[in-house]
Amino acid sequence: MTNTLNFLLAGVGGQGTILASDVLVNVGLAAGYQAKQAEVHGMSQRGGSVTSFVRWGKTVYSPLVGAGEVDVYLAFEVAEALRNLGQLRRGALAVVNMQAIKPVTVTSGGQPYPDDDRLRAKIAEVTDQAVYVDGERIAAALGNARAANVVLLGALSALIERSGLAPELTPDDWLRVIAGRVPAKYVELNRQAFGAGREAVGEGQQLS
């Protein structure tokens, strides 16, 4: 890596974005980079938006990433994917989870909620490097929808590998960090979820 790699994670409280960004910052550290993470979770327990930045690099100063400088986007939810889209640089990598969590302003307040076509069209205006994953469905098929965040991390790992942005990293680096972050009885489930996320974006190679 020549410079820094700037990640933005965006979702809704309770979706596992904070675990995902913990994994991401530790994967960076395990790969030998300096790594920092910053999140806002003050109100997230009450169903609010959650965003988190992760940065990897030879030298990382700021834990925050300025608007227009996001290289890699991990969006957990349709409306939040759009809400933070303006922060991406043109051509950024993006993994978008096709889950809709409608806020009360929609469910009982009558505000419109964006449809999938608008989401894809707007993301296409910014980058042609986006993949769309149905993390909940994939995780549920493995037996636990809560592993959706690890499905997304699997997809993200494949996308980063394909891009050549962090050539030092192997899937095992990710799996080791994930295994260290979840209870022992869920390690195998998360291994499968990670692998399924990679397959979902066309990276089916065997994990050791």
Added chain:
Amino acid sequence: MIESPNPVVRMLSGDEAVARGAWEAGVAVASAYPGTPSTEILEEFARFPNVYAEWATNEKVAVDVAIGAAYAGKRALATMKHVGLNVAADAFMYASMTGIEAGLVIVTADDPAMHSSQNEQDNRTFAKFARVPCLEPSDSQEAKDLTVAAFELSEQFDTPVLLRLTTRVCHSTSAVRLETGSWKLEESADDESPIPNPQSPIPKFPRNPAKYVMVPGNAIKRHPVIEARIRAVAEYAETCPFNRVEPGDRALGIITCGIAYQYAREVFPTASVLKLGMTWPLPERLIRDFAASVDRLIVIEELDPFIEEAVRLMGIPCEGKRIFPLVGEFDPRVVRESAINAGLLPGDLHVALTGVDVGQLPARPPVLCPGCPHRGAFYVLNKLKVLVNGDIGCYTLGLIAPLSAIHTCGCMGAGIAVAHGAAKAGSPEHHVAVIGDSTFFHTGIPALANVVYNQSPVITIIMDNRVTGMTGQQENPGSGHTLQGRPAPRIELEPLVRALGVKHVKTVPAYHVEEIEKTLREYLKLDEPAVLITEEECALLPSARKRWVPLEVLDNCNGCTLCFRIGCPAILKSDELDEKTGRPKALIDASLCTGCEVCAQVCPRDAIRFR
């Protein structure tokens, strides 16, 4: 705490790093009131062996507790969010006057951009005000190192030390080095280790009234002592290892501190930098020499021009807030764009935005959780259209539509006294003060005593959910156990309120909408103080989760929309329309519903099945 694969480096948040540093420094007693972004410090510290940690009833109590421990000869810590230091200011000021026997560190976690606060005050001013040194870390490593240094400084100069964090330091994670082979990695008590056992017996509590009894005759002699002390600390600041020059291009010199240092380094990679780890008192000679070594001097600091003004008072020309914002939080873009606008950087460094227009998006405000025991009372308050003086906690979210039932909210414990003042001014409405159990213990009790003493018809609703909810279900005097998991007496609210002399007191189950409405309607006819306690544990507590049973909407729903007025995230508009009215029927999201039955109680057609 995140375990890294490499045992000598751990990824810690700034809060976790402060806790670690406090433990390494041998802190024996730590006291705090929860407040974002400081809460995790005590939660983390409480898990270390051989330490005492507690949730105090408020920040002033926490600082007094820490002072008592420091007088008794043990290192002590008090932590709080920035506005907590307003509550604790009285204690903070006298601790400066008396000094201590063992190290005393007060942590203030400031919140630039007000991610979860009512203001963005810059508490460095408190250090100057109190003649107390202020240390400011820029990342987690420094958060740990400066915590240890703060205790040494405190004892060296017989002074409390203010450790100032900001949200981006508290809640950012970065690597912290831990030396292998030293006692610092051993998290179990080891009699052979050099770490002093913080709980070992103390020497006799000092009997030194000239130093510790601040009557005027003694205080007047202490004032020159603390003025001389801060001058001595200023001398130390000249060689303090946390104040350092990072030499670079002489054309531009930057004085910076805290998280702003990271942005300065990122945006001006070649500039000369004076990085201040101690921001009060300032090292005048170091600053003077640095200023003389560069052609142009700027100060990059978030919020107030605290360093900038001090540098100007030294007669040294510099620029700061003319270039960088006074309001809100910095990030690399804010610093870079400000510098480009001021001509400090070439315009070609401007980072263009894609300018994508994503169109209208639905707001996602924080809301009362499904099953929140505060919901029923707010539904009634909205229905009765009464004036509500609110307070700080989850229940401040009663502000948000459709509940829309909070009309003032300023600081912890304010609502009851604001209601009383309005009543005494002749406000034509009946005022209702809404306050949570933890906030009532914090500063609500004196305000209610004032209502009784001076008699006003204020109705106080104490929403008792047995925890400090908004900051993440911390224990409080009503919870029945302590921060460190020990059983504790549970202070009951109704006897307490009666003991204050309130004649009209009633405790109602918080999910009982009809009973709440009936009681409030009775109280609104009174011309005396009255208190309604709504009681039900927070729906997110593990004990409450065990009782979750989702409800179901029945076929006779006609889409009247009344159940939407309780603002529950678990109630949705379904795709099914009522045949007669053409309105969408209600639908309950079984994955969110806890079965609190508030919706079932407000439904006029009994179209929601009770559990």
